[in-house]
Amino acid sequence: MELQEYNYRFDELEVSTDIIEKFMGYEPGNSPEPIPQMIDEVLTIAQDYCDIKGGYVIQNDVDINREDKILQINGTAFDIKKIITNQLRKMDDIALFVCTAGAGIGNYSKELMHDGDFIKGYIADVVGSEIVESAMDKIQNDLEQHLETKGLHITDRYSPGYCGWSVGEQHKLFSFFPDNFCGITLTPSSLMQPIKSVSGVIGIGLDVRRKGYVCNMCDMVNCIYREKRHTKRADRC
Numbered sequence: 001m002e003l004q005e006y007n008y009r010f011d012e013l014e015v016s017t018d019i020i021e022k023f024m025g026y027e028p029g030n031s032p033e034p035i036p037q038m039i040d041e042v043l044t045i046a047q048d049y050c051d052i053k054g055g056y057v058i059q060n061d062v063d064i065n066r067e068d069k070i071l072q073i074n075g076t077a078f079d080i081k082k083i084i085t086n087q088l089r090k091m092d093d094i095a096l097f098v099c100t101a102g103a104g105i106g107n108y109s110k111e112l113m114h115d116g117d118f119i120k121g122y123i124a125d126v127v128g129s130e131i132v133e134s135a136m137d138k139i140q141n142d143l144e145q146h147l148e149t150k151g152l153h154i155t156d157r158y159s160p161g162y163c164g165w166s167v168g169e170q171h172k173l174f175s176f177f178p179d180n181f182c183g184i185t186l187t188p189s190s191l192m193q194p195i196k197s198v199s200g201v202i203g204i205g206l207d208v209r210r211k212g213y214v215c216n217m218c219d220m221v222n223c224i225y226r227e228k229r230h231t232k233r234a235d236r237c
């Protein structure tokens with residue numbers, strides 16, 4: 001077992017006005033006034049609200065039952081369904097990961113909404129999501145570089161709640177981390193606290209690659225990743 005932990009400052013991440021505009025459905029640089037100004041205000045304030053942490057643990061005792069679409073990690077079974085089974089089927093080891101932007105940015109978004117500032121509240125929500133995704137991109141890239149020195153490769157990352165994998169399996173995933181790792185906990189209904197957090201798995205092996213997501217095979221219409229995972233970003237799928 002290999003447990004790795006990271007802390008990031010906001011200014012180490014790739015969270016820009018362009019990226020937030022794109023996530024909101026605007027062409028970068030072309031959102032209408034006063035959206036760019038509001039994004040800039042939120043990005044400036046966000047720096048004081050972040051507590052960005054993440055990490056991964058590598059497990060070697062893994063097996064995939066391709067017929068039943070079941071992933072076994074150290075004897076714990078995950079019902080990962082077809083899409084993730086196909087992407088992980090050639091792995092030899094697995095990294096389980098978690099990452100959070102901290103509670104502050106989510107609370108800031110809620111406060112804005114509560115005060116009736118819905119657009120800025122939504123922008124803060126988007127900024128929180130981009131912070132945690134950008135931090136997780138860095139962690140994944142660091143894992144990839146670390147493994148390349150051993151001649152190994154990684155897959156894209158997959159999370160409970162996406163690609164057919166039930167969010168209810170989150171408790172099993174968290175059982176591989178120390179309690180309160182990175183300050184993230186789970187509610188009884190498997191939601192992560194702080195809310196701006198991600199978790200999931202990354203396959204490792206000689207014959208796996210980051211091939212990009214197969215969203216064209218998926219019927220999850222409102223997936224927040226659908227658009228961005230088809231978007232070529234230097235360090236993302």
Ligand code: SF4
Pocket residue numbers: 083162163164213214215216218219220223224225226229
């Ligand atoms: S749209 Fe793409 S990223 Fe989203 S759940 Fe489907 S396959 Fe996964």
